[in-house]
Each structure stands twice: as structure tokens, then as C-alpha cells.
Amino acid sequence: MSPKAPCAPSDLRSCRDAVTLSRFSPTVAGDTSEDSGENIPQKSLTVPGGEASSIKNVKHKSRGEQRGRRRVKANDRERSRMHNLNSALDALRSILPALPEDAKLTKIETLRFAHNYIWALTETLRMADQHGHTAGYLPVGSDPSSPTSVSSAEWDSASPAESAYVTSADFDPRHCYKILSRDQSSVIPVTFYLKSFCGENYVKNTWH
DNA sequence: TAGGCCATCTGGTCCT
């Protein structure tokens, strides 16, 4: 589920970077014909000795160097931009309900989980408002801000139909709400949803 | 070995 990253952030210049950057080292960039668009025909560069051609060669080389430098800078910016994006994603993971250490969500899972989690929290507030007594809706002594406040025993008694409605492969918190609103269960809907999404391991590993 | 996930590079486009 969570393949290890081949290049840690601290190894930015390792792996394929080393190869790619060398492609744009001044000597290489100027000597190749990879600079599409800005290329001077290769023929004018291959005339040996002539002064004019050597000037052209220098010009071409410096343009190639400039282009190479721009490309390297752009690569650096892009890399750090993606690292920022990943940091934001990690921050998002960190505020989502705890998962077992070895169950790090992928990027797409994180986004979907966050989306549904927000939806579930919103729905929780809406239903609480509708009932007009939040305290009676939540388990006694529970901390509404923490999804870990419900015991696994409560789960077992409160969610007989979960597997019939929600699987980890095809989860949708709205299904949970349909079940809960039908029998007015006292279990926090969000946690019901989390269990449905994460499975028994979530309960076993984090709720004790 | 195929497929999923990821990091990185790259060229194009838009914006300042």
C-alpha cells in the first residue's frame, strides 16, 4: 500500500538527479544537439579551425549553457514545489484520524479520506443541530473532538450491518449515516465511518 | 512479472 520512496527528501541530488543534471553540465549542454528550437545547424559547428565557426561555437555553447542553467533551476523549483505539496499532504494526513503506523495513506487515498471525513464531520454537526441535544447524541463521557473515544465494544454492538453496507474497497460515509439515522444509534457517525473504512485493524491498533 | 505508487524531469502555458 505504501511503497517506500526511492529518494528521500534529503537525497535530492541522488538517484536520477545525478544523471540528469550531468546532462546539463556546461560542456555537455553546449556540445549536444538536444537544444531543439534554439539550435544552430550542427554543420556550422563541425568545421575545424575557422575563426567564424569558433565564434559561432562559443555563442551556441553559451546559449546552451544558459538554457541548461535555466532548466536546472526550473527543476530545482519544481522539486521543491512538489516537496511542499507533499508536506501539505503529510500535514493533512497528520490531522486525519490515526491509522496504524504501517498503513500510511497514499496521496489519492488521503485526499478522498479527507473529503469524506470533512463530509462526515459536517454531517455530524448538522444532525446534532437537528436533534437539538448534542450531548445525548454522543456517547457519555466521550470527547467529540476525538474519534478514538469510542470503544471497540461499542463498535461491535452498534454496527451489525456495516459489512453489508460498506467495505474498505467501496466506502461511502453516507451509507453509514443512513444506517445510523434509521436506528438513532448513539455511536458517533464519523467513527462508524472510520471503522468501516479502515477495518478492524483500525480499532485494534488505535483504540486501546 | 504485472500493476500501483512515487519522485523527478521536461516542455508548455499563464501570470507578474
Add this chain to the structure above:
DNA sequence: AGGACCAGATGGCCTA
């Protein structure tokens, strides 16, 4: 002109 953003391509790592 240069930076930010984006999407496609590529190749490595990991797991079933």
C-alpha cells in the same frame, strides 16, 4: 524574463 503551475513521460521500488 522569470517563476508558478500543470500534465505527460520515465524509471525505480514494492507487493501480490
